[in-house]
Amino acid sequence: NAGVTQTPKFQVLKTGQSMTLQCAQDMNHNSMYWYRQDPGMGLRLIYYSASEGTTDKGEVPNGYNVSRLNKREFSLRLESAAPSQTSVYFCASGVSGGYTFGSGTRLTVV
């Protein structure tokens, strides 16, 4: 039982480069989420998807785009990476009773 799988685990980008973070869940959840984690700030919601075909902005959506490809997959795209996007990114899925998190992607933008 894999739960939530994120790829890649680590990535270094140069300023201005683009990349897509992938996330897949096998728990048949309707809702999926992308968070970023920065020291002293907890986790902040970037985007979420309440169901296949819908996406909504969270607290910190600027500089990101998302795609809910199907019920299982929810990707996060950085079109033009900036040093301020250096962070650890977590994907999660679940319902109001609790989320399951992936193991994270550590992204460094230089």
Next chain:
Amino acid sequence: AQSVTQLGSHVSVSEGALVLLRCNYSSSVPPYLFWYVQYPNQGLQLLLKYTTGATLVKGINGFEAEFKKSETSFHLTKPSAHMSDAAEYFCAVNLNDMRFGAGTRLTVKP
């Protein structure tokens, strides 16, 4: 709007001592409340949750938390700390999506 405040970014206890991690929430309606634990280089793991019913909630690894509406608090406790409890702990509130506190890093001294 909903938010959580965790009092103390770092807490240090001796092995065998009481663990108390503080969390206060702000919400206009009764929220769902959670504690998550994050071990180094891992994703978040659900420790316990309060949705409705009994206000004293028991979780994994001997942790428990009490929902006190009058104090808008949901503090996490464990009677006797173990070395393996060293981790970062996040309080979270969920009305429409999960919002996290800044986290408390727990250190356990031998």
